[in-house]
Amino acid sequence: MKTYYVYIHRRKDNNRPFYIGCATNQGTKNTSRGKYSRAYDVILRRPRWFEVREEAGGLCVEIFFETTSHEKAYAMEKKIVDLYGREKFNNGLLVNECKGGIGAPGQFNSEKTKRKKSITKLGHLNPQYGKHGFESSVGKHVMNTVTKAKYGSIMEAARQEGLRAVMLYQYLDSKSPLKNHTNLVRI
Secondary structure, eight states, rough: EEEEEEEEEEETTOOOOOEEEEEEEEETTTTTTTTTHHHHOOOOOHHHHHHHHHHHHHHEEEEEEEOOOOOHHHHHHHHHHHHOOGGEEEEEEEESSSSSTTTTTTTOHHHHHHHHHHTTTGGGGTTTHHHHTTGGOOOOEEEEEOOEESSHHHHHHHHTTOHHHHHHHHHHHHOOOSSOOEEEEOO
């Protein structure tokens, strides 16, 4: 069962919180770091987060709250961020860019930052540029369960299997009311 948790990153030197986060577990999908892997990850953190961790000589992770309701988890995250305040607004300890909750509400990017982010997604700078099928990390890979043939994309599978791509997309969409009458599955 999917659960959500709120975690606190505390400074190792004085145990004060400096970051509050919210993440999800996918039930049995445990990583090498355990079911609370996002709380221990250092990827996708802001530069200020790294600065504080370095100043403090490391961090301690506290799993503060766990629930099956994402609404409750996001509300708790927001409540804790409000309680400790954000450094960015000179009213607290936290390096959080946003005020908590789904979709990073309260995070504002300057026009300069928006331009920089946009440039990193153009042409050859985009990590997915020129990649298709199995080369792409975002491709929707498909397999024929009878022949065991693997396809790098739904389009490729539709072409090879003689199906309309639109129908195959709908067959393979788990939320679609259409029943999958093919031997094809997403992998």
